Amino acid sequence: MAASLSVAAAILGAGGAALGWGIARKLTAPIGPRDFDLTVHGVEQADGQSRLVLDRTQGTEAQGVYNLWFERGGWVQLGSEVDDRGPRCIARTITGASDGFTPRAGDLASWSGIYYASPADAGLEHRDNVIVTPVGHAPAWRIDGDLSTWAIHVHGLGSSRAGTIRGVQVATELGFTSLVVSYRNDGEGSLLGNGRSTLGVTEVEDVDAAIGYAIRRGADRIVLFGWSMGAAIALQLAHRAEYRELIVGLVLDSPVLNWRSVIHANCKRAGLPSSAGALAMPWLMKGPLARMVGLPTALPLEDFNWVKMAHELTVPMLILHGTCDNSVPFATSKRLRDQRPELVSLDAFDAGHTLNWNTDNERWHATAANWLGQRLDR
Structure with a gap:
């Protein structure tokens, strides 16, 4: 019994050490590429404004102003108003964009609080x-x-x-x-x-x-x-x-x-x-x-x-x-x-x-x- 307990303790200890190592590695990891995990499902035009239709997430539903950074380059700033587009999507108004950039349906983008690029x-x-x-x-x-x-x-x-x-x-x-x-x-x-x-x-x-x-x-x-x-x-x-x-x-x-x-x-x-x-x-x-x-x-x-x-x-x-x-x-x-x-x-x-x-x-x-x-x- 004592030997079995010792083996079990050793396994648990090794597992805990590996988990601790993994957490420390994740926390201090080198800077990696941005995740472009949002899809632009549509671009709407109404009242002289453009709106992007996006997946409904905790971020995209949040109050306030945010930025979308695009995989193909460029960014757009989004206003605070959130319009419902069914159970899975929302729409937000574009309030600014990088020079010469026009978003398109199907674009991949990254949601961010970094509102200004420069x-x-x-x-x-x-x-x-x-x-x-x-x-x-x-x-x-x-x-x-x-x-x-x-x-x-x-x-x-x-x-x-x-x-x-x-x-x-x-x-x-x-x-x-x-x-x-x-x-x-x-x-x-x-x-x-x-x-x-x-x-x-x-x-x-x-x-x-x-x-x-x-x-x-x-x-x-x-x-x-x-x-x-x-x-x-x-x-x-x-x-x-x-x-x-x-x-x-x-x-x-x-x-x-x-x-x-x-x-x-x-x-x-x-x-x-x-x-x-x-x-x-x-x-x-x-x-x-x-x-x-x-x-x-x-x-x-x-x-x-x-x-x-x-x-x-x-x-x-x-x-x-x-x-x-x-x-x-x-x-x-x-x-x-x-x-x-x-x-x-x-x-x-x-x-x-x-x-x-x-x-x-x-x-x-x-x-x-x-x-x-x-x-x-x-």
């Missing part, structure tokens, strides 16, 4: 810049304003710098100079090693280089806009002693404040027990196991548990977070706000992960603009 699409004059980072060159967009106050916009895991343009309009309205950055292994910055993400642990050095760029050009106040993992990067930088007087505010959308809770949430979203996330932690945080996952180093993720370290935070922050976020739990942001209400402001949206702006862009814009205006006028 600053120009958002009506922003910009120039292309390159930030010299410790591992190579990282492209960035620069939108000029007051050279004493800069906003640096940091995208999240699996996204691109274009995703942060939703917040750049606020900084521009307030007169800041903006820098919209990329970083290693995000598909635009330097490709390092096998292209795996280190969940902000090493990527932070590339954003640090962007701060140096801003300082050399006159910045004496910096606001960091961080989206998802970009917020985890922003918090690391704001925590550095040399930036305590320089970084004056954080605007964080759907922020990763505790990687352990995020990993548990994503396991649940994938149909696994949330507790399966615990199996991945050793594969991320212990050197020999992390290297077996393909990571260059162990990731000290508990060092970035900002709920646990709430008492150490010093930079005021505005958090914009969706109560329907099943990737980065809203409850974690609420817990941080409750621990440091004098430092942390929290605005809740009826939205999924990083879709707060899309759900109600006017409120997102007004909330961020008012908070920054009050903060920087002091």
Whole structure:
């Protein structure tokens, strides 16, 4: 009996180890191609407007404004009105499109909250810049304003710098100079090693280089806009002693404040027990196991548990977070706000992960603009 139990325990242990390895590999996977999993079933013309007929999904039915990226190139922006087209389809009005692009029935497309492809699409004059980072060159967009106050916009895991343009309009309205950055292994910055993400642990050095760029050009106040993992990067930088007087505010959308809770949430979203996330932690945080996952180093993720370290935070922050976020739990942001209400402001949206702006862009814009205006006028 004892021998049988030992064999069973060994099998279970091996299965758990394999699952943990798989979760860690999935979480840190290199950037892959976009999934074009939506079919355009029809293009309707009425009242001088074009509407696309699409599959009815949780995304396509969601309130707010979104973008469709097409497999054959090009994109269209879609308005907030959702028209019923039977039990399996809906229709949405096209409100904008990339130059010369006309969608057709049968096109394959990808649903996205990344509403603008470039600053120009958002009506922003910009120039292309390159930030010299410790591992190579990282492209960035620069939108000029007051050279004493800069906003640096940091995208999240699996996204691109274009995703942060939703917040750049606020900084521009307030007169800041903006820098919209990329970083290693995000598909635009330097490709390092096998292209795996280190969940902000090493990527932070590339954003640090962007701060140096801003300082050399006159910045004496910096606001960091961080989206998802970009917020985890922003918090690391704001925590550095040399930036305590320089970084004056954080605007964080759907922020990763505790990687352990995020990993548990994503396991649940994938149909696994949330507790399966615990199996991945050793594969991320212990050197020999992390290297077996393909990571260059162990990731000290508990060092970035900002709920646990709430008492150490010093930079005021505005958090914009969706109560329907099943990737980065809203409850974690609420817990941080409750621990440091004098430092942390929290605005809740009826939205999924990083879709707060899309759900109600006017409120997102007004909330961020008012908070920054009050903060920087002091």
